[in-house]
Amino acid sequence: xxxxxxxxxxxxxxxxxxxxxxxxxxxxxxxxxxxxxxxxxxxxxxxxxxxxxxxxxxxxxxxxxxxxxxxxxxxxxxxxxxxxxxxxxxxxxxxxxxxxxxxxxxxxxxxxxxxxxxxx
Ligand code: AMP
Numbered sequence: 812x813x814x815x816x817x818x819x820x821x822x823x824x825x826x827x828x829x830x831x832x833x834x835x836x837x838x839x840x841x842x843x844x845x846x847x848x849x850x851x852x853x854x855x856x857x858x859x860x861x862x863x864x865x866x867x868x869x870x871x872x873x874x875x876x877x878x879x880x881x882x883x884x885x886x887x888x889x890x891x892x893x894x895x896x897x898x899x900x901x902x903x904x905x906x907x908x909x910x911x912x913x914x915x916x917x918x919x920x921x922x923x924x925x926x927x928x929x930x931x
Contacts, residue, residue: 850924
């Protein structure tokens with residue numbers, strides 16, 4: 812699926828719609844999920860580069876490897892800052908229809924704050 816620059820996360824990145832940001836740097840922003848699935852549910856999202864971002868994990872290429880590594884490390888840092896390191900947390904990428912991906916801009920879910928149970 813080609814990247815749609817009008818997806819909801821692109822609008823959040825351009826400050827066209829509000830979000831509860833918990834972190835930002837030159838490469839990523841993180842904000843609270845509007846429909847949380849756990850007491851702490853944060854989305855970490857790469858910023859647009861020349862107006863685009865990978866639409867999903869399936870759209871990633873070798874050229875994205877370092878960015879994805881930094882995305883995961885950024886998520887683990889945010890999880891620690893949010894007090895999740897001791898109890899543990901889950902990081903989730905959804906890719907495509909069967910995974911239930913609804914926003915087609917790469918994002919990493921941080922879920923924690925309770926025992927999360929089995930993955931599926
Ligand atoms: P996914 O199912 O992996 O595509 O996850 C998309 C996530 O984005 C869902 O958990 C939604 O609840 C969340 N979401 C959708 N719109 C917003 C929004 N405006 N602000 C924060 N989270 C959102």
